[in-house]
């Protein structure tokens with residue numbers, strides 16, 4: 521139903537791109553008109569590939585807070601750090617931006633059944649929005665998906681197929697089943713509409729930083745959709761005059777699984793590269809379908825990539841919560857770990873301002889968090 525790759529070439533990584541008439545959008549999308557609009561990401565509907573619809577625009581998604589975190593900044597060796605707290609979306613991850621647009625687009629295309637393959641957040645998010653929209657959802661998860669994430673999507677009423685294999689295998693099976701059954705495929709990697717939902721993270725950061733611009737926006741990278749979407753949103757807001765300059769993008773991968781960082785460095789994608797395990801399950805993507813868009817977005821912004829190991833991620837998780845007040849899942853805290861590493865390496869300068877995107881809640885994988893947090897002190901119920 522949505523074979524979103526180029527029909528003219530045989531490259532499976534040539535994912536299509538939705539283009540907007542920005543001149544036309546500029547006539548109605550202005551700083552003045554935004555003031556009167558609802559505090560959710562539908563406020564940028566001129567830049568989204570869906571028709572205005574009161575039901576869809578009632579779904580509460582986006583316009584998450586941008587939080588100044590001076591103690592966390594000091595810990596990371598940064599002059600200024602703000603967290604874009606996307607744990608506050610309806611199903612507690614950034615993926616809600618993509619799923620809300622995917623489900624809205626599917627509804628408007630007349631679909632009644634939507635599917636995706638996911639390591640977790642895209643799935644629970646799709647299940648949540650399908651529930652809001654009254655659509656059926658079938659989710660293919662890899663065997664390694666954390667139990668709390670699987671539980672979350674079962675609660676939303678989705679039909680869950682746990683594939684005894686890798687994410688790549690779950691992905692291929694999903695594509696096949698969508699084709700065979702006429703289901704709408706939400707997979708960000710091949711659905712060019714869904715990435716437009718991820719763009720709203722960038723649109724919001726642009727609006728929220730208009731007065732105090734960010735030099736860097738830091739995003740953890742799995743498939744590559746998120747960073748490419750955010751970068752595109754920042755660029756469009758620059759074109760529309762909301763932002764004086766476009767921030768540089770810092771992509772953060774796990775040191776065990778960094779095919780996009782390697783492609784950025786070597787200019788080529790090595791499909792056969794070995795990948796090691798990482799605790800950051802949401803960015804554990806050995807074959808990222810959107811590596812081209814991610815590499816191009818970071819390069820165009822004059823940005824950089826770093827890779828962080830599990831110890832650095834665990835430390836950042838603890839610091840994010842204890843010093844920033846935001847409980848992030850490992851893949852989300854990876855952005856803060858990456859910003860710290862980039863500061864140590866001199867990639868981010870001491871006077872530069874940084875926004876790190878917190879893409880998912882620590883409550884998503886409480887077992888992982890427990891190993892880092894340790895145990896409480898047991899005391900008897902006596903006053904002395």
Ligand SMILES: *Cc1c(COP(=O)(O)O)cnc(C)c1O
Nearest residue numbers: 641742743744745746802879880
């Ligand atoms: C999906 C996800 C990412 C990375 O997004 P990609 O589009 O796969 O690059 C980062 N953090 C969290 C929590 C995610 O769920």
